[in-house]
Amino acid sequence: MEITVTVNGTAETRDVEPRLLLVHFLRDVLGLTGTHVGCDTTGCGACTVLLDGAPIKSCTLLAVQADGRAVTTVEGLIENGQLHPIQEAFKEEHGLQCGFCTPGMMLVAKALIESNPDPSEEEVRWAISGNVCRCTGYTNIVKACRRAAAQIRQAEVAS
Amino acid sequence: MSEGTRICGIGHSVKRKEDDRFIRGRGRYVEDVNLPRMLHMALLRSPLAHARINAIDASAAQAHPGVVAVVTGKDLEAHKLAWMPTLSGDTQAVLATDKVRFQGQEVAAVIAEDPYVARDALELIAVDYDPLPAVVDPFQALAPEAPLIRDEKEGQADNCCYRWQAGDKEATDRAFAAAEVVVKLKTHYPRCHPAPLETCGCVADVDPATGKATIYMTSQAPHAHRTLFALVAGLPEHNIQIISPDVGGGFGNKVPIYPGYVVATAASLLLGRPVKWIESRTENLISTGFARDYHMEGELALDRDGTMRAVRVKLTSDNGAFFADAQPTKFKAGLFHIVTGSYDLKAAHVEATGAYTNKAPGGVAYRCSFRVTEASFLIERLVQNAAYELGMDPAELRRKNFIRADQFPYRSATGFVYDSGDYHRALDLALDKVGYAALREEQERLRREGGDKLLGIGIASFTEVVGAGPAKDYDIAGLKMFDSAELRVHPTGKAILKIGVQTQGQGHETTFAQIVAGELGIPPEDVLVQHGDTDNTPYGLGTYASRSTPTAGAATAVVARKLRDKGRKIAAHLLEAAEEDLEWHEDRFRVKGVPEKSVTIQDVAFAAYTNPPEGLEAGLEGVHYYDPPNMTYPFGSYVVAVEVDRGTGEWKVRRMVAVDDCGVRINPMIVEGQIHGGLTEGYGIAAMELITFDEDGNCIGSSFMDYLLPTAWETPKFETYATVTPSPHHPIGAKGVGESATVGSPAAYVNAVIDALAHLGVRNIDMPVTSAKVWEALQRAGV
Numbered sequence A: 001m002e003i004t005v006t007v008n009g010t011a012e013t014r015d016v017e018p019r020l021l022l023v024h025f026l027r028d029v030l031g032l033t034g035t036h037v038g039c040d041t042t043g044c045g046a047c048t049v050l051l052d053g054a055p056i057k058s059c060t061l062l063a064v065q066a067d068g069r070a071v072t073t074v075e076g077l078i079e080n081g082q083l084h085p086i087q088e089a090f091k092e093e094h095g096l097q098c099g100f101c102t103p104g105m106m107l108v109a110k111a112l113i114e115s116n117p118d119p120s121e122e123e124v125r126w127a128i129s130g131n132v133c134r135c136t137g138y139t140n141i142v143k144a145c146r147r148a149a150a151q152i153r154q155a156e157v158a159s
Numbered sequence B: 001m002s003e004g005t006r007i008c009g010i011g012h013s014v015k016r017k018e019d020d021r022f023i024r025g026r027g028r029y030v031e032d033v034n035l036p037r038m039l040h041m042a043l044l045r046s047p048l049a050h051a052r053i054n055a056i057d058a059s060a061a062q063a064h065p066g067v068v069a070v071v072t073g074k075d076l077e078a079h080k081l082a083w084m085p086t087l088s089g090d091t092q093a094v095l096a097t098d099k100v101r102f103q104g105q106e107v108a109a110v111i112a113e114d115p116y117v118a119r120d121a122l123e124l125i126a127v128d129y130d131p132l133p134a135v136v137d138p139f140q141a142l143a144p145e146a147p148l149i150r151d152e153k154e155g156q157a158d159n160c161c162y163r164w165q166a167g168d169k170e171a172t173d174r175a176f177a178a179a180e181v182v183v184k185l186k187t188h189y190p191r192c193h194p195a196p197l198e199t200c201g202c203v204a205d206v207d208p209a210t211g212k213a214t215i216y217m218t219s220q221a222p223h224a225h226r227t228l229f230a231l232v233a234g235l236p237e238h239n240i241q242i243i244s245p246d247v248g249g250g251f252g253n254k255v256p257i258y259p260g261y262v263v264a265t266a267a268s269l270l271l272g273r274p275v276k277w278i279e280s281r282t283e284n285l286i287s288t289g290f291a292r293d294y295h296m297e298g299e300l301a302l303d304r305d306g307t308m309r310a311v312r313v314k315l316t317s318d319n320g321a322f323f324a325d326a327q328p329t330k331f332k333a334g335l336f337h338i339v340t341g342s343y344d345l346k347a348a349h350v351e352a353t354g355a356y357t358n359k360a361p362g363g364v365a366y367r368c369s370f371r372v373t374e375a376s377f378l379i380e381r382l383v384q385n386a387a388y389e390l391g392m393d394p395a396e397l398r399r400k401n402f403i404r405a406d407q408f409p410y411r412s413a414t415g416f417v418y419d420s421g422d423y424h425r426a427l428d429l430a431l432d433k434v435g436y437a438a439l440r441e442e443q444e445r446l447r448r449e450g451g452d453k454l455l456g457i458g459i460a461s462f463t464e465v466v467g468a469g470p471a472k473d474y475d476i477a478g479l480k481m482f483d484s485a486e487l488r489v490h491p492t493g494k495a496i497l498k499i500g501v502q503t504q505g506q507g508h509e510t511t512f513a514q515i516v517a518g519e520l521g522i523p524p525e526d527v528l529v530q531h532g533d534t535d536n537t538p539y540g541l542g543t544y545a546s547r548s549t550p551t552a553g554a555a556t557a558v559v560a561r562k563l564r565d566k567g568r569k570i571a572a573h574l575l576e577a578a579e580e581d582l583e584w585h586e587d588r589f590r591v592k593g594v595p596e597k598s599v600t601i602q603d604v605a606f607a608a609y610t611n612p613p614e615g616l617e618a619g620l621e622g623v624h625y626y627d628p629p630n631m632t633y634p635f636g637s638y639v640v641a642v643e644v645d646r647g648t649g650e651w652k653v654r655r656m657v658a659v660d661d662c663g664v665r666i667n668p669m670i671v672e673g674q675i676h677g678g679l680t681e682g683y684g685i686a687a688m689e690l691i692t693f694d695e696d697g698n699c700i701g702s703s704f705m706d707y708l709l710p711t712a713w714e715t716p717k718f719e720t721y722a723t724v725t726p727s728p729h730h731p732i733g734a735k736g737v738g739e740s741a742t743v744g745s746p747a748a749y750v751n752a753v754i755d756a757l758a759h760l761g762v763r764n765i766d767m768p769v770t771s772a773k774v775w776e777a778l779q780r781a782g783v
């Protein structure tokens, strides 16, 4: 069936099988391979994207359920050729190792900071607790999220 | 930190080069590889743990629209591909022909135009099984009446897969006979799984025109895998290219060769089209390399004053249906005989027996150097229990028996030669940082007050043996465990380094560039590090067992020094000075006493191509294969404080202080990151990660719903510190660090929980230490 999903600001209209998962729509139909798959039970968060701004696990949503809605993937974090402060912070704080969980983590962080501009360490840990990282032990991911939040607050004050 | 900050060589927390692609979602993992006309493969797996296969009917699957081919063991048999060798000299079924021997075993493959269709068609394959009794416990397996699992194997009359021993049995038995105190501990280090976030998979692309097989594969050891592919499939090795692109974590899980890789390659060869196979998480957990599953009976002999005399271990390993442990050939229980740990023990003996069971094969080292984790856990648990037995403080007992700094190099009772260490310093620092005395006082007070909260303090002072290894003792499937580096400096002074090891998140693209920077003065950003492509890198055995820095890191330093030696000749020519009148400084050769007369490495590189001295070969490149003279021995002391709720058995880490000594740190930021990750995986193993089976051999722990991994919420907060005791034999003094924390930390967490309950007489709780088990122990203790 035909669906239209706005992905990273661009309306994408495709004819898809009703059973196609959103993650496969993004990866295989649109070629956006930054969204990863780490499990088959909604248990790891590697596939996290933003649906109308809220983090969801794209391995557990059908592409047709995203019809008429807006999806943000890691590829959409860069704006006007500029890295998002979250991306900068993950590099700066060594918040990634193999990089497989990173896109999902960054998108959760984005949603968190939008709703809570100054999250505490506990609030960050809670927010990312649906996303597994096997490499970093989370310490530096938490730091990266808080650093990004601080950066964004500062930028807002400056503007 | 001998280098200037400008160059950012050894000792600098340089930000990682690889991050630039990952933060943009531009990593290229195997699943991201898509080729024209690519087909998709799915594997049919056995629902039963042990059963005879009477017949397989694939006709309906074959006829399903979109299906291109169905492959069974019979088809592979025709090409002599139904069985393949394992890394431990056994054979393993690629697709089962006679019997299935574990739940999840590969039985057939469907290759289709679309991945969804391939999975649909699996359901259409009818397999007629005759169920057989499942053997799910190694003791049951080794009992005389047990059903024979490996009936196809010539000369195999029982379920024993190996017997092995290390150390001096007689001396050890004598020490035990004379011992004043003997402390015993029987414990099972449970089966767990490395579960890297990316599962295993491949894209096999055999070109029908040239016969060249290009295989994109989640591989921690691409060169070794290529050689094994050549041997198994009879393909000429130069016509196989294995590319291990970005790998989403390995932790040992991506060391073995799995049936899926072989079937996908065979299918591509047969069909003349690329074939992609990506396993699901459940497939990953139930069929690929598990870890541990060691049943250990340990004994420690001591004098009443606390002097440790000897350690004796009887262990039974559960190896699953095929002996597929990834470990050096001559060590059947890996390097478990490092079980003397950090202590000056005069005698030690290890007796190991392996059992075939109806469980998945694997026995990989989950962030561990070949069974060092099991050994370290056992000795650190024994030492703590010995302290209770003697009425001594566990820290004091360790101090009393540590190998002293002046005893290095130290030959252990089982034959390891520890290169360097200062165990007292590491433990003292950890105790100081955690505030040990105050914690002990608080523990006493809480016990006296009799409230709901109990406090426990656990210590682990581990010693690892990593960096396999010297060719005389270490090989995998006959391939000696040296490693390599090839360095080319281009005319403009920019360099490419190619290494035989392969990163799965460790940051090689940055740290190896820093080694070059440290040796040659070329800034890390000017050094491109390449790895993971067999056509494009020198031969090496890959990354696992914390071996990259000890082996390929050493090779990198040595090859850079070779280039510097050649550079000196060029510099002498440019400066019109004698070689012996030049000195090397950071990134340049200077005339001694006249520092302003100098040429930089970039000048030298340019001259190597534009103006080489007469008689000298042009260019500035080299290769080095490094055979390490010894293993390296990282160590550390971890101290954990936990709070245990007396009513519910729930426990929570209050403090986790980790002091690690991995020798010289190339990039402290990356080292810290490795330690954080290991402390977390160690916590997972201690607290929740468990693969277990019911009596029919059904795997419990087959998804992230039951195989629990620590999230940010449960994961403790870590306080990390360092001491630096360089390795005397490594060119830059580094020892390797990737696994220290998974090796050392489980004992620290468990010791802490036991310590909270020690006054009640509790001496052991097997991992994972769940609240339910703690609660039961409290009940038994009458609380």
Ligand code: FES
Pocket (backbone or CB within 6 Å): A036, A037, A038, A039, A040, A041, A042, A043, A044, A045, A046, A047, A048, A057, A058, A059, A060
């Ligand atoms: S892939 Fe979606 S939660 Fe794991």
Ligand code: FES
Pocket (backbone or CB within 6 Å): A095, A096, A097, A098, A099, A100, A101, A102, A132, A133, A134, A135, A136, B197, B248, B249, B505
């Ligand atoms: S960086 Fe590897 S899983 Fe998070």
